[in-house]
Amino acid sequence: MAELLLNLSFTAAFLLTVLSLTSSFATIESKPFSRVLSPSSMGLNKPEKLTHLHFYFHDIVAGKNATAVRVAKAPTTTVTSPFGAVVVIDDALTVSPEIESKLVGRAQGIYVTTSQSEASLLMAYNFAFMEGTYSGSSLSVMGRNPVFSDVREMPVIGGSGVFRFARGYAEARTSNYDYSTGNAVVEYNVYVLHPDSDLLQISNALPNKMLFTLFLCFFIFYCFFLIFEV
Numbered sequence: 518m519a520e521l522l523l524n525l526s527f528t529a530a531f532l533l534t535v536l537s538l539t540s541s542f543a544t545i546e547s548k549p550f551s552r553v554l555s556p557s558s559m560g561l562n563k564p565e566k567l568t569h570l571h572f573y574f575h576d577i578v579a580g581k582n583a584t585a586v587r588v589a590k591a592p593t594t595t596v597t598s599p600f601g602a603v604v605v606i607d608d609a610l611t612v613s614p615e616i617e618s619k620l621v622g623r624a625q626g627i628y629v630t631t632s633q634s635e636a637s638l639l640m641a642y643n644f645a646f647m648e649g650t651y652s653g654s655s656l657s658v659m660g661r662n663p664v665f666s667d668v669r670e671m672p673v674i675g676g677s678g679v680f681r682f683a684r685g686y687a688e689a690r691t692s693n694y695d696y697s698t699g700n701a702v703v704e705y706n707v708y709v710l711h712p713d714s715d716l717l718q719i720s721n722a723l724p725n726k727m728l729f730t731l732f733l734c735f736f737i738f739y740c741f742f743l744i745f746e747v
Contacts, residue, residue, distance in 0.1 A: 561682065563713055570644075570651075570707040572610045572621055574689070579698035584608045599630045606642060614692050614702050622646040628662070638662040640671055644707070654678030656709060658687050664701075665691075673709055685709035 556562060577584045584607050591601025610622040626642025644656045655678065660671030669689040676683035685708045693702040 561712060565710050566713050568709045568711065570705070570709070572612060572705055573614050573618075573692060574624055574703040574705055575609045575611065575616050576606065576701045576703065577608070578604075579700055594630075598633070599636075600633045602630045604628050610644065610646075610705075614704070616702075619648075621648040622651075631661075632663075636664045638664060651679055654680050656680050656683060656707065660687075662689065673707065676709070676711065680709060680711050683709050683711040685711075 575584065578586075585604050586606075587602055587604050589603040594601045605627050606624055608624040609616060609620055610624055611618040611620055613619075623645045624642050625645055626640070628638040628640045628642070631637060631639045638661070639659075640662045641659045642657075644658065646652060646654050646656075654676065656676045657674050658671050659674050662669045662671060667690065671687045671689065673683060673685040673687055687705055687707045690704045690706075691701060692704045695701070
């Protein structure tokens with residue numbers, strides 16, 4: 518019996534080593550530069566969710582705690598003609614217009630003054646969330662923002678985490694603008710269509726579970742084979 522247990526131990530160690538090496542080689546060999554995948558392999562045949570997010574964006578350009586900083590400008594850029602200025606932002610996103618209210622994320626990216634005739638920006642930034650289900654996930658927005666229009670609409674072009682394969686749009690409305698400092702509070706309503714994250718995680722986990730199950734069945738079968746041989 519002791520010899521049998523020793524054989525089983527060596528067999529288990531050998532099979533685990535073989536499985537590990539096989540998985541490593543399979544990973545290396547199965548990742549060419551380009552390949553065509555079925556959408557269902559990424560869980561994209563599952564129902565999609567339409568999510569509505571509502572928050573306030575605090576663009577602080579003046580003061581010691583500025584979260585929007587100009588990093589470049591054209592030789593012709595002036596206060597009265599801001600065309601050509603580039604601003605990097607790390608703006609707070611909160612649940613209410615007050616900056617002291619609950620923080621749900623940050624808007625991180627850039628905006629550029631791109632019009633010579635009006636106050637219009639090219640916005641290219643991420644909403645990086647840090648609250649609840651969306652913590653660690655992000656949405657990417659890129660579009661035109663004519664800042665003095667009542668409502669500005671910008672496309673959501675993608676996302677990460679919960680928002681993988683996201684698409685939608687963001688509506689921006691100025692809640693408060695301080696003409697003396699340039700600081701602004703902007704209300705955002707974001708509508709995003711994206712795969713159900715719970716189903717996506719289950720789908721992605723299936724290949725690993727199947728591999729483990731196959732290995733376990735093979736190992737049990739081999740153990741019975743050794744027992745009956747003895």
